[in-house]
Structures are given as structure tokens and as C-alpha cells.
């Protein structure tokens with residue numbers, strides 16, 4: 001389905017981004033990986049995608065927390081691959097604290113990566129997609145793009161911002177072949193969430209698996225984690241012909257979290 005298309009997936013050296021990169025590759029897309037981590041491990045991920053799915057995969061090492069970095073990723077990916085058809089804005093970080101105690105440096109870092117990088121990468125990728133008359137921009141927002149939780153001022157503000165930005169880009173491109181949608185996952189057990197499970201285990205003096213169950217029962221009625229592969233399935237759907245008229249949407253995969 002995605003043969004001869006190129007997908008840039010930000011933050012794809014781990015978790016949801018990696019699953020989306022592999023999912024799109026399994027449908028024939030060439031892939032640009034991006035994200036932090038051990039160079040040797042990332043090279044293994046890259047080579048595995050090429051061998052398993054018979055596509056081209058490149059890794060671009062770029063910190064997206066500055067405007068220059070986010071825009072340079074798109075410029076370099078375009079130069080190396082010739083085109084970008086699918087942009088998945090996925091890179092994200094978390095920090096929890098009360099609003100009054102939230103470190104300014106953490107606020108700035110979360111807004112820069114979770115929100116501003118989405119704007120910069122999208123702005124840089126759009127002109128070529130518009131010219132070609134086909135493009136898919138997929139923003140990995142969160143249930144926290146639709147509802148709030150305590151202790152997450154920067155994350156909730158950034159993810160609500162991403163949902164809003166998704167709608168604006170959708171409206172500006174309606175009818176020209178370029179769609180922009182958000183995916184709003186509930187709890188997915190990735191390194192980002194594992195850190196929160198560990199913190200909960202320590203603060204409530206329970207073991208890790210009890211803390212994981214407690215985390216789910218607080219928010220996610222299904223009491224089951226969403227898997228990274230299920231998020232990848234949603235991204236694949238957004239790239240399919242069936243989703244051609246879907247734009248400006250926020251697709252929830254959250255075990256019922258936001259249905260309450």
C-alpha cells in the first residue's frame with residue numbers, strides 16, 4: 001500500500017515511534033528514523049527494518065527541541081530520500097510536578113519538543129506535500145490532548161496544543177490531498193510510562209506490577225494497556241485510501257479513558 005512512499009517518524013528509536021516506523025515499513029514505506037539512544041542499538045533497529053521489510057531505512061540524528069533542529073530534520077530527510085510523503089510527529093517527553101513547583105526548564109523542554117517541534121516539522125514538510133497533492137501528517141497527541149490530569153501542566157498544555165494545531169493544518173489543506181490527524185493514545189507501556197509506573201510504585205510502596213494495575217485503574221476502564229503495535233495500526237489506517245476524507249480528527253485508542 002505504501003510502496004514508493006517515504007515516512008519520517010520522529011522519536012522512532014523507542015516505543016510508539018519505533019512500532020509506527022516498523023508498521024509503515026511492513027506496508028512498503030521507506031523510513032527515516034529519528035531519536036536519541038545508543039548508536040549501535042539504533043543501527044540494529046535500522047538494519048532490521050531494511051532486512052525484514054525490504055525497504056530503505058535511514059537514521060537522522062537530530063535533537064528536535066529547537067526550531068532549527070526540527071526544520072533541519074525535514075531538510076535532511078528530503079535531501080537523502082528525495083521526498084517525504086508521511087510525517088509522523090511522535091517524539092515526546094514527560095515530567096510530573098504541581099504547577100507551582102514545575103521547573104521552568106522542564107516546562108520549556110516539554111513545550112519545545114511536544115508542541116513546537118510538531119509545528120516546525122509540519123511547516124517544513126507541507127510545501128512539498130502540497131505541490132505533490134498527497135501527504136499524511138500524523139500527530140501523536142494523547143488522551144491528555146483531550147482531558148487533563150493533575151501534575152502534568154506542560155504535557156497537557158502541549159498535547160491540547162497539538163490537537164488544536166492538527167485541526168488548523170487540516171482546515172488549511174482540506175481538499176488538496178494532504179490530511180492532518182491526531183492519534184490520542186491512553187496508557188501504552190513504553191519507557192516513558194515505565195518511569196511513571198516506577199515512581200508510583202515507590203510513592204505508594206507497592207511492587208511494579210501492582211503499580212501498573214493501579215495506574216490503569218485510575219484512568220483506563222479496559223484495565224489493559226494499549227500496545228505500540230495498535231497505535232501503528234491506527235497510523236497505517238490514516239495512510240490508507242479509506243481515511244482519505246478523514247482530516248482534523250483525533251483518533252482515541254485509550255481503553256475508554258476519555259469516554260467517561
Ligand code: NAD
Nearest residue numbers: 011013014015016035036063064091092142187188190192
Ligand atoms: P518513548 O520514551 O519510548 O519514546 C520517545 C522517543 O522520543 C524516543 O525515540 C526518544 O529518543 C525520542 N526523543 C526524546 N527527546 C527527543 C529530542 N529532543 N529530539 C528527538 N527525539 C527525541 O515514549 P513513547 O511512550 O513511545 O512516546 C511517544 C509519543 O507518544 C510521545 O509524544 C508521547 O507523549 C505519546 N504518548 C505516549 C503514551 C504512553 O502511554 N506511552 C500515551 C499517549 C501519548
